[in-house]
Amino acid sequence: MKNSKVLLVSINFETSKGGVSRVAHLMSEALPPSKMLSLYGKKELNSSNQFYFNKNRITFLWAVIKAIFFDRPKIIVFDHIGPSSILFFIPQFLLKKIIVFLHDEEAWKPVITRHYKALMKATHILCNSEYTYKKFIANNPVFKPKTKVCLLAGVPSKFEQIKLDLTANQYQNWQSEGAPYVLFVSRLWKEHRYKGHLNLIQAMKLAIANNPNFNLRLAIVGNGDDESTVREQIVSNQLENHIHLFTNVDDEALAHFYRNSLGLFFPSDREGFGFVFLEAMYFSKCCIGIADQPAEEIILDGLSGKLLIDNRSENILPVLMDMSIHSEVYYNMGLEGRKIFDTKFTSAHFYQRFLEAIQ
Numbered sequence: 001m002k003n004s005k006v007l008l009v010s011i012n013f014e015t016s017k018g019g020v021s022r023v024a025h026l027m028s029e030a031l032p033p034s035k036m037l038s039l040y041g042k043k044e045l046n047s048s049n050q051f052y053f054n055k056n057r058i059t060f061l062w063a064v065i066k067a068i069f070f071d072r073p074k075i076i077v078f079d080h081i082g083p084s085s086i087l088f089f090i091p092q093f094l095l096k097k098i099i100v101f102l103h104d105e106e107a108w109k110p111v112i113t114r115h116y117k118a119l120m121k122a123t124h125i126l127c128n129s130e131y132t133y134k135k136f137i138a139n140n141p142v143f144k145p146k147t148k149v150c151l152l153a154g155v156p157s158k159f160e161q162i163k164l165d166l167t168a169n170q171y172q173n174w175q176s177e178g179a180p181y182v183l184f185v186s187r188l189w190k191e192h193r194y195k196g197h198l199n200l201i202q203a204m205k206l207a208i209a210n211n212p213n214f215n216l217r218l219a220i221v222g223n224g225d226d227e228s229t230v231r232e233q234i235v236s237n238q239l240e241n242h243i244h245l246f247t248n249v250d251d252e253a254l255a256h257f258y259r260n261s262l263g264l265f266f267p268s269d270r271e272g273f274g275f276v277f278l279e280a281m282y283f284s285k286c287c288i289g290i291a292d293q294p295a296e297e298i299i300l301d302g303l304s305g306k307l308l309i310d311n312r313s314e315n316i317l318p319v320l321m322d323m324s325i326h327s328e329v330y331y332n333m334g335l336e337g338r339k340i341f342d343t344k345f346t347s348a349h350f351y352q353r354f355l356e357a358i359q
Contacts, residue, residue, distance in 0.1 A: 005074035006033040007067050009083045013038035013050065015156075018187070019275055023101055023128065024079035026154055030351035031358075035071065037063050039083060061086055068094055075099065075358075081106050084118040098122040099358055101150070104272025108135040119143055124358050126150040128273045129294040148357045151297065152273045154347035155282045158251040169256040174219075174244060176260065180327060181217035182320075183261040183285075185254065185276045186268070188224035196267035196311040197226070201233045203316035204243055207324070210317075216324045218243040218265075221257055258283040262323060263330050267311035269293060281341040286333035288319055298345070304337035 010024045013036055028036065034049055039060045041052030053060035064086050068076065075097045078084040084100045100122045107127065111119065119125060119140075125147040127133035133149045175181065186195045197220060207214045220230060220243065227247060234243050249257065258264075264280035265288045277287045277298045287305035289295025299305040308315050323330050 005072070006031055006035075007064075007071065007073035007076045008033040008036040009064055009076065009078045009086075010036060010038040011080040011082055012040035013052070013079075014041045014045070019152075019273065020080055020103060022154070022156075022275060023103070023152065026152070026347060026350050027077055027079065027099075027101070027354060029347065030354045031075070031077065033077070034073075035067055037067060065089065077101075081111070081115050081118070084122070085114045087118040087121045088114055090121070092121065095121055097124065097358070099124045099126065102127045102132055102136060102272075104128075104132060105270070107132050107272075108139065110139045116140075122146065124148070126354070126357055128152050129297055131294040131297065132272050150350075150353050150357045152275065153278065153345040153350035153353070155275075155279050156251050159255050159279070159282060162252055162255050164255060164259055169253065171246065171249075171253060171256065172260075175256065178241075179215045179217050180262045181219050181260075182288075182323065183219050183221065183257055183264050183280070184266065185221045185257075185264065185279070186266065188220075188222040188226040188230060190224075190226045190229070192224070193226065194268060194270040194311075196265075196269070196316075197222075197230060198233060199311050199313045200265055200267060200316060201230070201237070201239070201243060202313035203320055205237045205239060206313060206317050207320045208239070208242060211321060211324070214321070214324050216242075216262070216320060219257060219261065220245045221247075221249050221254060223247050254279075255283070258285055261285055262327055263288065263305070263334060265316070265319075266295075267308060267316060269311050271295070274298060278341060278345050280334075281337035281345065284334040284338040286330045286337060288316075298340075300336070300340065304333050304340055 008028055012021050013024050014021055036050045038052045040055055042054050043052055045052045068090055077099045079101050125143055127149050130149050137144050184197055184200055204218050230245050263286035266276050267290055269290050271294055273294050280287050287299050289299050289307055291307040291309055301307040306319050
């Protein structure tokens with residue numbers, strides 16, 4: 001039932017805009033708002049209770065202030081710490097239940113002054129993983145009494161609607177012709193090289209050089225300002241027959257990439273969570289991540305995937321080699337991953353965790 005006293009303040013409610021947007025939609029499904037205000041997104045997306053401000057911060061912040069003063073919501077949900085700064089200007093008597101969701105790097109250090117003052121007015125601070133929670137509390141212990149973990153879950157709703165055996169797949173020829181392939185899915189930004197895509201390319205180069213019988217390909221799916229570097233690395237290392245970059249891949253095509261792969265490599269060492277692991281598990285694929293990261297909260301090492309000590313290419317290499325030789329082992333890991341998904345990581349599991357955390 002729609003709650004007429006819930007206001008959702010989103011940094012970006014567009015469904016295609018990454019993890020923060022995914023969290024905003026999950027929270028809105030668990031606790032439907034009467035009004036949603038999004039900083040990003042074109043005004044053409046506006047509806048009767050959803051309003052987008054196309055990056056106009058002044059208009060956005062004014063709309064939030066007016067919604068709080070005139071609508072008097074009983075619950076205000078912020079999907080990111082950034083927009084919560086507006087709380088500094090709101091009298092305490094207008095604020096009832098205030099929920100702020102924390103994601104990754106913005107929560108891993110002492111918060112800046114305006115965020116500190118905003119969080120002092122929050123009643124509930126939620127973290128996307130135990131990893132984020134521990135780093136946040138270590139740097140901001142004053143907020144420990146009102147901070148909880150709300151472990152993320154769920155996959156894009158489009159995945160659940162696609163009839164994979166009945167839909168066309170424009171990448172089917174590449175996926176089916178040749179050696180089995182592993183998958184890397186992420187934004188490809190130069191400032192996000194910590195996600196490990198260049199290291200993974202170098203590991204593939206080493207695997208091919210060390211073993212003439214190496215029998216794996218790599219599909220890199222993503223967009224960003226590092227695309228040209230990825231292409232240059234593939235060509236300069238003569239890996240065109242082994243690695244391919246796919247850009248502008250929609251959810252339906254991505255679903256096919258997951259289904260037809262052997263597994264997912266996502267060796268990022270600076271993630272707050274890692275939705276791509278859940279996507280792979282949904283399609284019964286094994287996952288390769290990094291130890292001492294949120295991947296540990298998702299992957300059971302040796303059962304549903306592998307946890308590497310770091311993302312250096314020489315440490316990625318042994319798993320690539322092993323997957324090439326023992327593909328059946330990793331196929332079975334994927335089946336275990338789906339069992340874990342069904343018991344812990346469906347959208348319904350998030351709804352339950354979220355509603356319990358804000359009681």
